[in-house]
Amino acid sequence: MMKLGTYLPLNERAYWKDSQELVCVMIIPEAPDTVTFCFKTADDSWFLYQPGQFISLELPVGPQPILRTYTLSSSPSRPISISVTVKAQADSIGTRWMIDNLKVGDRLRAYGPGGIFTFTKYSADKYLFIGAGSGITPMMSMTRYLFDNGEHTDIALINCARRPSELLFANEMRRMSQRVPDIKLHFVVEEDDPYAAWAGYRGRLNQLMLELMAPDYMEREIFCCGPEPFMRAVRDVLNVAGFDMDHYHEESFHAPIRTEEQVPEYDDVVPSEEATAHLTFALSGVEADCRETDSILTVAREAGLNIPSACQFGVCGTCKVKKTKGEVHMVHNGGITDDEIADGFVLACCSQPIGAVEVEV
Ligand SMILES: Cc1cc2nc3c(=O)[nH]c(=O)nc-3n(C[C@H](O)[C@H](O)[C@H](O)COP(=O)(O)OP(=O)(O)OC[C@H]3O[C@@H](n4cnc5c(N)ncnc54)[C@H](O)[C@@H]3O)c2cc1C
Ligand code: FES
Structure with missing residues (x-):
């Protein structure tokens, strides 16, 4: 990687490959057990991806490295570095290792980018981005991109967390929405932080809240990411309202839980337990x-x-x-x-x- 503070124009750089060595260049604490790691490529190439896509990082946790997938919370409009924002749950192995061990200057191998959860595939006049917990990362990438794009894109952005202190990117989101009329920002928390006043929405996201925050949500292309029960609640609200689910897109960070009716039928040979x-x-x-x-x-x-x-x-x-x-x-x-x-x-x-x-x- 070139010396700090050196300027190298994009047209003199290559762009990154499917498998690339990254150098950690900045670490930003975001909330309890949640950290943003910023990376550059070891060979100063620039990053090409769609807002909302993810990479997989090879983490040297034990004798055998493990791979973990993280959404790029950064925007491709700033292609010289990327960031991932990771939240460690109880018993986490990979993410915990990153938070406890990864330092500025350390190198990690990355694979990707990948993923189809991006507004770029669904051009629309108005978007509704809803994220909960670390599920706000693709929404942050897409909002950053549309803000940097410099055009007026109508975005209703809903950021949900357990408590106000766990809301990710709250200050940057406020800054963006204060500068343009097109980003209508709302926060929803389940409970207050102790000894701190909270004037935003409180409770679980429901139909009434959604109507107050985005009265025209029926006209919007909707992107949602968060824990499965959260996304189910959003789907239920939309289904009850008669929303056309072709305009609803979601990404799960964990294996989807499907009811028997939701399991699709396949026209190929289905494996048999006995065979x-x-x-x-x-x-x-x-x-x-x-x-x-x-x-x-x-x-x-x-x-x-x-x-x-x-x-x-x-x-x-x-x-x-x-x-x-x-x-x-x-x-x-x-x-x-x-x-x-x-x-x-x-x-x-x-x-x-x-x-x-x-x-x-
Ligand atoms: C497309 C995609 C994008 C992703 N983007 C992000 C991102 O931007 N930021 C981010 O932090 N993570 C993201 N993830 C999740 C991430 O890849 C890991 O799955 C997650 O962080 C768990 O890995 P771990 O090493 O922390 O825990 P592991 O060591 O894999 O798990 C340890 C234990 O914790 C449990 N556990 C793990 N996660 C949870 C959870 N969320 N809730 C409850 N229990 C859990 C596991 O079941 C297991 O028992 C994404 C996943 C996918 C597929
Ligand atoms: S391990 Fe992610 S697609 Fe198979």
């Missing part, structure tokens, strides 16, 4: 018998092979492998494109082998 399958890992020369209901990732691990993986529910794309023979049943959550599938790629974490299958691992 056996056979996996050939062509590059390593390893073969394994398994059940059709096992994932390729699980079978590889049991056979002592390492397929890099992060989310393990088909969203981050880290575990993409090339299938050279046979069929799989794959239930992904957007971590692979139709073109990649047509080229023979599958996501190992959410693909189950039907009969004999060979992969390039």
